[in-house]
Amino acid sequence: MWKPDRQNKKPLYEQIADHIEQRISYGEFPPGSLLPSERKLAEQLGVNRSTVILAFAELRSMGIIESRSGSGTCVSNTKWGATPKHTPNWKRYAEGGSFLPNLPFLRRIREALNQNTSLIDFASGELSGDLAPLDEITKLMSEHPFPSYLGYVNPQGYVPLRQALVTYLDQYRGIRTTESSILITSGSQQSLYLITQCLLSPGDAVAIEDPSYSYSLPMFQSAGLRLFRLPVDREGVCPEEIRSLHKKHRIKMIFTNPNFQNPTGTLLSEQRRSQLLEIASELGLPIVEDDPYSLTDYEGIPRPPLKSIDPIGSIIYIGSFSKIAASGLRIGWMVAPHSIVERLADARQQMDFGLSVIPQQVAAQFLKSSYFEPHLERLRMQLLFKRDLLVEALNKELPDLIQFNIPQGGHHMWCKLISAVNDSKLLEEAIKQGVVFVPGSVYGSDSGFVRFTFARAKAEEIGPGIVRFAKALRELIR
Amino acid sequence: MWKPDRQNKKPLYEQIADHIEQRISYGEFPPGSLLPSERKLAEQLGVNRSTVILAFAELRSMGIIESRSGSGTCVSNTKWGATPKHTPNWKRYAEGGSFLPNLPFLRRIREALNQNTSLIDFASGELSGDLAPLDEITKLMSEHPFPSYLGYVNPQGYVPLRQALVTYLDQYRGIRTTESSILITSGSQQSLYLITQCLLSPGDAVAIEDPSYSYSLPMFQSAGLRLFRLPVDREGVCPEEIRSLHKKHRIKMIFTNPNFQNPTGTLLSEQRRSQLLEIASELGLPIVEDDPYSLTDYEGIPRPPLKSIDPIGSIIYIGSFSKIAASGLRIGWMVAPHSIVERLADARQQMDFGLSVIPQQVAAQFLKSSYFEPHLERLRMQLLFKRDLLVEALNKELPDLIQFNIPQGGHHMWCKLISAVNDSKLLEEAIKQGVVFVPGSVYGSDSGFVRFTFARAKAEEIGPGIVRFAKALRELIR
Known part of the structure; x- marks a missing residue:
């Protein structure tokens, strides 16, 4: 990402104006299209908002952009010899289409993480860099x-990988x-x-656990499915x-994540x-069993999946x-x-x-290698360690304000907030304090829940992250 | 893929019966589901059809499978303690869904290539193994x-690759x-x-060249688009x-492949x-420009894309x-x-x-490496060489029966058959002779055209492949 050069004698706002003009001339922002907001640009370029305001003023005086009250800053149509008729109305295309965009909360979290790398990340559902078998994979490669x-490989996937998976x-x-019977995806x-x-x-009607990771996926709505909720308890x-x-809605499929469910950990x-x-068998219904977490079982005795019976x-x-x-991978x-x-396929x-x-x-070699089992052992120990750090921090910082069950595997901790709080305000305040999490409503639950992922943050970030969240x-x- | 062991004392048909019983017991073929046909299984396992017939008879006598006249061989419901109600009707699920399957011709070609590795391949639109920069990539890795x-990387793609692409x-x-402005896909x-x-x-209505590779993609129909044809000449x-x-149908987008168009090579x-x-500008219409072949220009002077103007x-x-x-890659x-x-993104x-x-x-390193330019040069020379082999073979074997323009770049040769032939019969006869091609109707044209890809086959296969096709x-x- 381009940044203005602070050593350069040319003022920052002029450098930014030149840069934006260039991107406009490349067609990145066609005539009539909306530019990013002053706030967003300032964050991206690492400058004060006032610098961006100056740059926009410069471009406006040259007739390159126009500010329309209430609708932000647009690339001028006249300057570029284009009438609105001449340039495709890209905005309409971007907003059209039957495939729905990601949920606003998830886009906001991604945007915040992109713009501020010092945020402590309790939101992303993945392992921290040090937990990935990077050295092992480099060696194997x-x-x-x-x-x-x-x-092109076989449509079902690379044969040696399917053999290793058997x-x-x-x-x-x-x-x-x-x-x-295996499809690599x-x-x-x-x-x-x-x-x-x-x-x-x-x-088609489908039955999904409530809460469930699936509710965070607009693909179900994009496919026009009707979602029905199956309550989850301990x-x-x-x-x-x-x-x-099924009697009421003629369910066509059941989606479940039986081991260390995302987000509840049950x-x-x-x-x-x-x-x-x-x-399911009585009703002739297929079950889709999502099983991403079983091998993280902290006791090292992974529960078998439904598929095994x-x-x-x-x-x-x-x-x-x-x-x-x-x-x-x-x-x-x-x-x-x-x-x-x-x-x-x-x-x-x-x-x-x-x-x-x-x-x-790479995956086939890793599965067959002697690295696989020791990697899993280390992973389980580290996740358990991070979980304990999170439990400790929550008990210390928020004993009066939060309730949770302690998960025995997986990446996530599902917490109930004792006082009613607005999800969106809490997320914005947390970003301001330097931490992100996922509001429970993303997973279909009522507001008042929070999912903390403890796999992604570094161990030393977990305590400070909860301090920030508590603030x-x-x-x-208050 | 499992094959019967010809050294084993156990008869082949018994080995096959055991193997199928095992796959049924694993749930690969649930109760009530259709087994592959005798012909297909025989091809897959490399045995005579009569051997499969014996294996099926064995399984039938054990009550494991049932043959229903006219509908093939099914896994028995009763044997496995399941009534049809108990097992999901997988056939209905596989045939449902709004996303359409691939065209029958393309599935047939893929099936034939999977089953018989000695087929000469004028169908797959890709480079032969020796034209890929395998050594270079191995070295870079x-x-x-x-x-x-x-x-997870940035949703638009790995930043160093986007930088190399700029x-x-x-x-x-x-x-x-x-x-x-770049999205890695x-x-x-x-x-x-x-x-x-x-x-x-x-x-939505879209305009697509006729013929075009796009017609081979059911994704346009799956998305519910109305396709309108733009004629292609020399x-x-x-x-x-x-x-x-546009006047009649309110076109929303234009799809084009200006350089060495697939399939016509124009x-x-x-x-x-x-x-x-x-x-396009007058009507405010966006153009989607597909540009896969420009750098294969045999004269080494790639034509610029529309996007450059x-x-x-x-x-x-x-x-x-x-x-x-x-x-x-x-x-x-x-x-x-x-x-x-x-x-x-x-x-x-x-x-x-x-x-x-x-x-x-790997791609970013390859683009920036000193291997890239020499690779392109070698590629162009080799493609030109293969094109000439194909032209020579066609002129020798079918001077009276086929017409074509000689392409100056790309992977494909588009041929008109002078006599009327049924596409499907020609493809089946060609498979029997040991060669595959793509019937022109796959690309939206009337029947009587054939696309030969000369990039995929080895140089020494091109002549013999055309001999087989001519037969x-x-x-x-006749």
Whole structure:
């Protein structure tokens, strides 16, 4: 990202004016289009807002931009010899389309993290850099010869990776399968996207845990699905509700995350597991089982997934490396009946022509290597350590204002705020204090909940992060 | 893929029966689901069809499968303690969904290529293994340290790659831009998918060259778009038609591939370029310019894209490494006004959470390396060599039956068959003879055209491939 040069003799505002003029002339901001706000530009360029105001004044005096009261600053139409008719109305295109944008809270969090790298991050659902097996992967990449062919790979994914997953799934997840039942995806996100786009039709009803990570994904709405809520308590989702939901709404599919659910961290009890399978089978309903966190079990005894007790193949199982190794690999997988795998592989070809072979090869080597098991052990210990730091900090800073259950695995802590607070105001105040989290309403719950991810922040940031959050919270309920 | 062991004392059909029973018990073929046909299984397992028939008979006698006349072989419901009500009706799910499957011709070609690796491939639009810069990439991967962070990258793509592309686009394509106008995608396919899903709504009309690669992509129909045809002649697309189309149908976007168009290989003439831009600007219509082939120009003087003469930013420009380096990298890019790039980056996050950082880093290093330019030179020479082999073979084998223009760049040769032949019969006969091509109707043209890709086959396969094709063609018109 370009920044003005403070050593340069030319005043900052002139440098900024020149830079904006250049970007306009490149077509980045076509005639008639809206420029970023003064506040946003000032944050991006690392200058005072007044400097941006001066730069805009300069551009305005040259006729390059126009300020319209109430609608921000636009690139001038006349200057560039264009009438509004001549330039596509890009704004309308950007706002059109049937695919919905991300939720405002999530876009705000991303924007804040992009602009201020010193924010403490309790929002991003991923591992901190030091927990990823970076050294191991670097070693594997330099030790192993590169595959001899760099073309499109099989639509279901690179065969050696699927073979390695057959062994992994048997050994670590108790799932017996063959490579022809496996589809490699770029992560759980793409698995869910393929399912919602290709196996369901607009108007179809689906049952989703409440709260659930799924509510943070506009893809369900983009696909025109009707979402029905299954309450989650301390034992996990309550399956009994499915029967009545199905009676009323003709449910087509059930989405669940039984082990260390995102965001609540709960573990579905044994009894509920059999109940869930029984009801689904009775109604002939497929279950989509998302299983990203099982191997983070802090006791080191990962609970088996529902898929391991699915004799009649009613489960589409989703796994990934993102939460147990590195999200930057972008490697996930699905295990499903063959007809489903074939259909989704065909659709994925149309969307992106499949994944790069390079990270697939790296993932296959990592799974088969002697690095994998020690990596998991270290990961579990570190996550447990970070969880304890978070619990300690919350007990110290907010004993009177927050309630939570302590999760036995996963990345997240789900907290109830005892006093009523406005989600949006709390998030803005927290950003001001230098910390981000995800408001619970993003996951479909009522306001008054907060999800803290303790995997992403560095261990030494967790205490100070909660101090900042506590300041923000006390500021608001004062 | 599992194959029966011919050294094993157990008869092949018993091994196959055991294998299928195992896959059924794993849930790959749930109760009630259809098994692959005897022909398909025989091809996959490399055995005679009679062996599969024996295996099926064995399984039928054990009550594991059932054959229903006219509807193939199914997994038994009763044997597995399931009534049809208990297992999800996966067939219905696989056939549902608003996202359409690939065209039958393309699925047939892929299936044939998967099952018979000795087929000569004039169908796949990619480079042969020896044309990819495999050694260069292997060297770069071992020389350069791995990035220090393996997390999710910026939604617009890895910053060093976007920076390298700013230089590349200026130097090789005459496009001046900044990294904030660039979105890294997993290839042109994903770029087009994002545009059709996010910037257009069901019912919108778009203008597409006829013939065009775009007609082979069901994503346009999946998005509910109405496609209108712009005729292509020897000088490329005829822009005048846009005006009347717009008047009648309110066109929302124009899709074009001006340099070495896929499939016709034509180069849009200078005059038509200005005309196209003029009309688009007059009507305020955005143009999507797909530019995968320019750098393959056999004379080594790549024609600039439309985007290089687009002062008011009405073009979304799409580029990729797939046709000039390696499709297996899965790296492409888009240059567009900032508001569009932001919108599409946000949507892509929802679909797959972005690309793996590993191939992005490799691509950035390759672009900046001293390997890039020599690679392009070698590529151009080799493609020219292969094109000449194809021309020679066609002139030798089919002088009386085929007409074509000789392309000056790109991967494809577009041929008109002089006698009327049924597309589907010709493809099946060609597969029988050991060669695949793409029937022209896949690209929206009338039947009687054929696209040969000469980039994918090895040089020594081109002559024999055309001999096989000629046999198939003569067989049919006899």
